[in-house]
Amino acid sequence: MIRINLLATDRGATKKKVGAGVTAAQRVTIGAALILLSTVVGIGWWFWSLQTESKQLDADIARAEVEAQQLRSVLAQVQKFETEKARLQQRVSLIEQLRRGQTGPVHILDEVSKALPDRLWLVSMSQRGADFTMEGRTTALTGVSDFVTNLQASTWFGAVELLDSQVDQTPAGDIVRFTLRATSENPEAPPAPAAPAGRGAPPAR
Numbered sequence: 001m002i003r004i005n006l007l008a009t010d011r012g013a014t015k016k017k018v019g020a021g022v023t024a025a026q027r028v029t030i031g032a033a034l035i036l037l038s039t040v041v042g043i044g045w046w047f048w049s050l051q052t053e054s055k056q057l058d059a060d061i062a063r064a065e066v067e068a069q070q071l072r073s074v075l076a077q078v079q080k081f082e083t084e085k086a087r088l089q090q091r092v093s094l095i096e097q098l099r100r101g102q103t104g105p106v107h108i109l110d111e112v113s114k115a116l117p118d119r120l121w122l123v124s125m126s127q128r129g130a131d132f133t134m135e136g137r138t139t140a141l142t143g144v145s146d147f148v149t150n151l152q153a154s155t156w157f158g159a160v161e162l163l164d165s166q167v168d169q170t171p172a173g174d175i176v177r178f179t180l181r182a183t184s185e186n187p188e189a190p191p192a193p194a195a196p197a198g199r200g201a202p203p204a205r
Helices: 006-019 024-115 141-153
Strands: 120-128 131-138 157-170 173-184
Touching: 024 131, 024 141, 120 141, 131 141, 141 157, 141 173
Parallel strands: none
Antiparallel strands: 120 131, 131 173, 157 173
16 A cells, blocks of 8 residues: 655645745835835934034024124224224314414414514405405505515415505604505424325326
């Protein structure tokens, strides 16, 4: 009697069936699940990196605002200092101008007094800017000429112009009335700053 062991054959077939149980549809499902998982992980990491970068940018902006506030405070102090400096410079310039103006009339009157010849006197003297108008009397025309010459010789006067002269006959003798204008110059004034080299010079050919 022949016996055939069918059990061993069935076991091998069963093992093959277990391995062949993963179908193509299941493999696609598993692959799609892995892709979805990796996508979720990637999106999560990207979102986390964006959150970190946003926090860093917020911190940088806050620090920049603090620095800008400090710079604005420093700028306000600098502007205040510049304003105070300009005000002090104006005061110094005004004081210097007043100091020069105080000594100028004294020298002018002194020079006029020195320039007066004998038998000549002034009736009035007025100033308009740098021009002085003088009215006077003398007993001779030569006195007027000497007065003009003396004023022109002074370093405190520039141009001297005789505006008018008339002779009045009186019982005591002739009286010459005259009016002249003299332009004052201050020899003690500082020289004007020189123009920069090359400024206003004709272009080279």
